[in-house]
Amino acid sequence: GAGVSQSPSNKVTEKGKDVELRCDPISGHTALYWYRQSLGQGLEFLIYFQGNSAPDKSGLPSDRFSAERTGGSVSTLTIQRTQQEDSAVYLCASSFTRDSNQPQHFGDGTRLSIL
Amino acid sequence: DAKTTQPPSMDCAEGRAANLPCNHSTISGNEYVYWYRQIHSQGPQYIIHGLKNNETNEMASLIITEDRKSSTLILPHATLRDTAVYYCIVRVERGSQGNLIFGKGTKLSVKP
Numbered sequence: 001g002a003g004v005s006q007s008p009s010n011k012v013t014e015k016g017k018d019v020e021l022r023c024d025p026i027s028g029h030t031a032l033y034w035y036r037q038s039l040g041q042g043l044e045f046l047i048y049f050q051g052n053s054a055p056d057k058s059g060l061p062s063d064r065f066s067a068e069r070t071g072g073s074v075s076t077l078t079i080q081r082t083q084q085e086d087s088a089v090y091l092c093a094s095s096f097t098r099d100s101n102q103p104q105h106f107g108d109g110t111r112l113s114i115l
Numbered sequence: 116d117a118k119t120t121q122p123p124s125m126d127c128a129e130g131r132a133a134n135l136p137c138n139h140s141t142i143s144g145n146e147y148v149y150w151y152r153q154i155h156s157q158g159p160q161y162i163i164h165g166l167k168n169n170e171t172n173e174m175a176s177l178i179i180t181e182d183r184k185s186s187t188l189i190l191p192h193a194t195l196r197d198t199a200v201y202y203c204i205v206r207v208e209r210g211s212q213g214n215l216i217f218g219k220g221t222k223l224s225v226k227p
Contacts, residue, residue: 004158031212043159045214059214091158093215100147100206101166104215106158 002026004107006092012113015084018041018087021077021110025094033095033104034077036088043091049075079112087114119203124222127197129191133190133222137203140184148179149215150221152189152199159202159217162188182188 005024005109011021023048036045045059049069060066064082069075079086093104120138127133139148147162163170163177165186171175176189190197200219 021175027185035214042217043217048214093158097208100145101164102133103164105161108158109158 004092004094004105006090006107006110008110009108010111010113012115013025013082014115016081018078018080019082021079021090021112023075023077023092023094023107024106025073025075025092027073029094029096029105030072031095031102031104032075032096033093034067034075035091035093037091037109038088046077046090048098082112082114084114087112119205119218121201121203121221123217123219124224126224126226127193129195129225129227130192133188133193133197133223133225135184135188135190135201135203137187137222138185139203139205142183142205144183148177148183148186149204150175150177151202151204151215151217152210153195153202153220154199160194160199164206191208193223195225196227197223198225199223 007022030051032049035043038041047067048056064080067077089109091106091109093106095102095104147164147166150162151159153159163172163175165177165179179186200220200222202217204215
């Protein structure tokens with residue numbers, strides 16, 4: 001079946017530009033997570049959506065980062081006025097529910113490079 | 116947070132079983148053990164998870180000790196495509212996030 005789909009797979013942009021990253025979760029999954037992975041580093045949690053509840057934004061590193069999830073399905077992560085330290089792989093994961101016995105399934109990420 | 120300890124690297128001969136250990140001595144009673152792997156330039160791939168009992172699926176087996184302080188992931192017949200970084204994660208049941216906390220993992224190299 002279809003897994004988590006992310007687009008674009010690669011994005012190169014100039015410092016100061018805004019970027020928008022897209023995530024299509026597995027159909028029927030109510031929980032959606034955004035993480036980022038910097039070169040040689042572990043995964044850093046960014047934001048979490050569960051159904052129609054208010055998102056948990058506690059992992060967002062600055063107010064330049066925001067995310068939406070429309071209709072409980074597709075999510076977009078927006079980074080405004082990008083900086084070089086924003087360069088990383090941005091990963092999206094979804095799970096059937098947020099219960100700890102429900103595995104999260106990841107997309108292959110968007111590799112973001114800020115020049 | 117419950118934390119895990121894994122060896123940084125392991126080698127395995129192609130066709131042999133790969134046994135990847137993980138220590139999680141501070142695990143709580145309702146916390147699951149998850150295993151993921153990540154192949155270069157791909158997202159983490161879910162392998163298996165368990166609470167108390169041993170688990171098996173089409174990819175691997177998970178053996179959890181009776182005291183739950185350690186576990187072993189077994190790939191029964193390793194292939195070259197199993198070369199990856201393997202992460203053992205204790206899924207913390209706390210707050211409203213449920214996000215995964217990845218450590219450094221074990222880099223498994225399957226050799227012909």
